[in-house]
Amino acid sequence: MFDVKQICMIYDMEKEEKLYALKGFDLQLPDRGLIGIIGPSASGKSTLMYCLSTLKIPTEGSILYNGRELTNCTNVERDDLRRREFGFIFQKHYLVPYMSAVENVMVAANEKDKTMRKKAEEILTKLGIREREFSKKPAKLSGGQCQRVAIARAVINDPKVIFADEPTASLDHENAYNVMKILKEYSLERLVLVVTHDKSILKDCDRILEMWDGEIRDASSDIPEKERG
Amino acid sequence: MLNFAVVGQSLRMALQNIRSNRMRSFLTMLGIIIGVGAVIGLVTIVQAVSGELMGEFSDLGAGTISVQTYASAMKYGLSDKDMEVLANVEGVEGLSPTVSLTTTSVVGKEVYEETNVEGKNTLYFQHNSDIILSGRAFNEQDMSGDAYVCIVDQSYVKHALLGKQVLGGQILLHGYRYTIVGIYKKSDNMMSMMMDDSTLAGTILVPYKNALTMTGNGVVNSLEVYVEDSADMTKVEERLRATMKNLYNENDDFFSVYNFSSLMDMVDSATSMMSGLLGGIASISLLVGGIGIMNMMLVSVSERTKEIGLRKALGATPGRIQAQFMIESIVLSMVGGFIGIVLGESIAMIAAKLMDTKFVFSVGAIMLGFGFSAAVGIIFGWMPAKRASELNPIDALRAE
Structure with missing residues (x-):
């Protein structure tokens, strides 16, 4: 699905001492599966995710998405791609405070009709949100419920790729486990990329990529086979 | 491209946001309410008095010329x-x-x-x-x-x-x-x-x-x-x-010849001038109201940076973000305008009663009120909406 070649991201281009967030590496990602990207802070893992999801344009290199060069896309094409093919889950849920749970899911929906609303309700139900909570504002929902609403928002348009940036960082262990379980389920039909610095949540991943100072290595073998799902 | 569904959703979001900040929205609208109310009230009163005066002169002899001798x-x-x-x-x-x-x-x-x-x-x-x-x-x-x-x-x-x-x-x-x-x-x-x-x-x-x-x-x-x-x-x-x-x-x-029509023209132009002058003075409060709306919209954009960032990350185009904030500004202004029209017409009705003149329900004044408030919403909402649309999604999501 993704074919990354010599991707390089430099911050502070105008300064004498350039800051390399990504130091030029190749990477191939499949059409489906749960891929974990792990690494310490400022290792470049979020930057990689933003480049893959078109939220950032790499300074150098190429990103092919299903054979299409993302670095050459116009802003409108990038917006369109994110709207139609990508889903996003962030560290914080970023739910709109004055909207109900269902309306928050509908924010991302490409169509705003009744069918989509029904679909949003079905997804919320599947994610364990009860019907009486559909009309509740985020302030009336627990942290775990909010994150599940955010997951529903990410999948409402049936995206081909879900980008999850530290999706469990603000959750307790139980909720974190549940969120990863849901993401694992979704990864059976699509590509789910999870960026985290918490190795423990990646035990069900099909592949783990470790980032360190802007460079990447496959670390799948670091997790014993018996701990992986 | 903007379509009805997008406009509908933006309208719903605007109303939801206004409802969730009732007091602040009301205080922001107050400037528009007072401005539109004053313009409508004064213009309607002047029109009523003008109509009354014209009626008087007409009774005295429209289409006639009066000749007096001494x-x-x-x-x-x-x-x-x-x-x-x-x-x-x-x-x-x-x-x-x-x-x-x-x-x-x-x-x-x-x-x-x-x-x-x-x-x-x-x-x-x-x-x-x-x-x-x-x-x-x-x-x-x-x-x-x-x-x-x-x-x-x-x-x-x-x-x-x-x-x-x-x-x-x-x-x-x-x-x-x-x-x-x-x-x-x-x-x-x-x-x-x-x-x-x-x-x-x-x-x-x-x-x-x-x-x-x-x-x-x-x-x-x-x-x-x-x-x-x-x-x-x-x-x-x-x-x-x-x-x-x-x-x-x-x-x-030892004689005088009066043309009532020219007298009526003079009265008409005098009252039109008065109407314009009073309307002009009253529209200063509309300007103040517009600045209030711009202030509120700027605060709103600043408060909702994460919401904007999220929507842009999810693929909303700058045009859609701009439309959302513009529609919110126009809704805020037009709701204020509507209340202002009701207030202005009420003032004119009370004034007509107190001055014992005929109350004239002026459709023109109402159109003027709606036009004014929509214009205020568009003009003063444009800059904050533009600012919102230009936010970088990642920076917006990371903003504290």
């Missing part, structure tokens, strides 16, 4: 011959002389010392057909000078004829017995009310030749000239003035 050693007034000359002026349809005097009237055994008597001709009634309440107006036979018929006003009926036969009844005037053939409605305009003398028993209209006999001098000092529909009022007025000057031996100190 007694001089040379000429006491206009004779029948003079009037014939004036009637033949190009563009003149006819003349209606007014001969007024105050005299004594007697009904049965009751004597009314102060009775106003006015002499009128048939043309007067042709041009004021709606004043006859019952009975009839004068006809050509009544104009011979020896027909003793009269028409009384409501005031005379109230003072002298209550409980007595009115139509067909008789009044003694200047030694002659006049038969009442009609009752007429005296003009209730402000000028008439100002000239109304409470000591008078009322007004009696008699054929103008009879009134001339009563005055004893046989001349007319006041007349109304009716102008043909196709004729130019100003030109007819000029011709009449020239004719009068000729009749007065090139001396224009």
Whole structure:
């Protein structure tokens, strides 16, 4: 699905001492599966995710998405791609405070009709949100419920790729486990990329990529086979 | 591309956000409410007063030219011959002389010392057909000078004829017995009310030749000239003035010629100017209201940076983000405008009641109010909306 070649991201281009967030590496990602990207802070893992999801344009290199060069896309094409093919889950849920749970899911929906609303309700139900909570504002929902609403928002348009940036960082262990379980389920039909610095949540991943100072290595073998799902 | 669904969603979001910040939204709208309310209220009041004034002048003689003469050693007034000359002026349809005097009237055994008597001709009634309440107006036979018929006003009926036969009844005037053939409605305009003398028993209209006999001098000092529909009022007025000057031996100190239409034009332009001036002053508060909206929208953009970041990350185009905030600004402004219109119309209604004038429900003023508020929403919402649309999604999501 993704074919990354010599991707390089430099911050502070105008300064004498350039800051390399990504130091030029190749990477191939499949059409489906749960891929974990792990690494310490400022290792470049979020930057990689933003480049893959078109939220950032790499300074150098190429990103092919299903054979299409993302670095050459116009802003409108990038917006369109994110709207139609990508889903996003962030560290914080970023739910709109004055909207109900269902309306928050509908924010991302490409169509705003009744069918989509029904679909949003079905997804919320599947994610364990009860019907009486559909009309509740985020302030009336627990942290775990909010994150599940955010997951529903990410999948409402049936995206081909879900980008999850530290999706469990603000959750307790139980909720974190549940969120990863849901993401694992979704990864059976699509590509789910999870960026985290918490190795423990990646035990069900099909592949783990470790980032360190802007460079990447496959670390799948670091997790014993018996701990992986 | 913006479509109905996007506009609908933006509208819903705008209303949700306004509802969730009720007090702040209301205070922001207050500027627009006061601004639109003041513009609508003042414009409507001025329009009502203007309409009232125009009505008064119209009652006094729209489409007519008034000729007044003042007694001089040379000429006491206009004779029948003079009037014939004036009637033949190009563009003149006819003349209606007014001969007024105050005299004594007697009904049965009751004597009314102060009775106003006015002499009128048939043309007067042709041009004021709606004043006859019952009975009839004068006809050509009544104009011979020896027909003793009269028409009384409501005031005379109230003072002298209550409980007595009115139509067909008789009044003694200047030694002659006049038969009442009609009752007429005296003009209730402000000028008439100002000239109304409470000591008078009322007004009696008699054929103008009879009134001339009563005055004893046989001349007319006041007349109304009716102008043909196709004729130019100003030109007819000029011709009449020239004719009068000729009749007065090139001396224009002893007569005056008034064109009510030009007077009405003057009043109209004065009230329009006043309306514009007051509306202009009131629209300053609209400007202040607009700045209030811009301030609120800037605060809103700043508070909702993460929401904007999220929507952009999810693929919302800058155009959609801009539309969302523009629609919110317009909704805020137009809701304020609607309340302002209701407030302004209420003020105008109360003012009409207090000033005893007619309340005019002005569709134009309402359109003006809505137009103003929508314009304020667009103008003052544009900059914050533009700022929102230009936010970088990652920076917006990371903003604290």
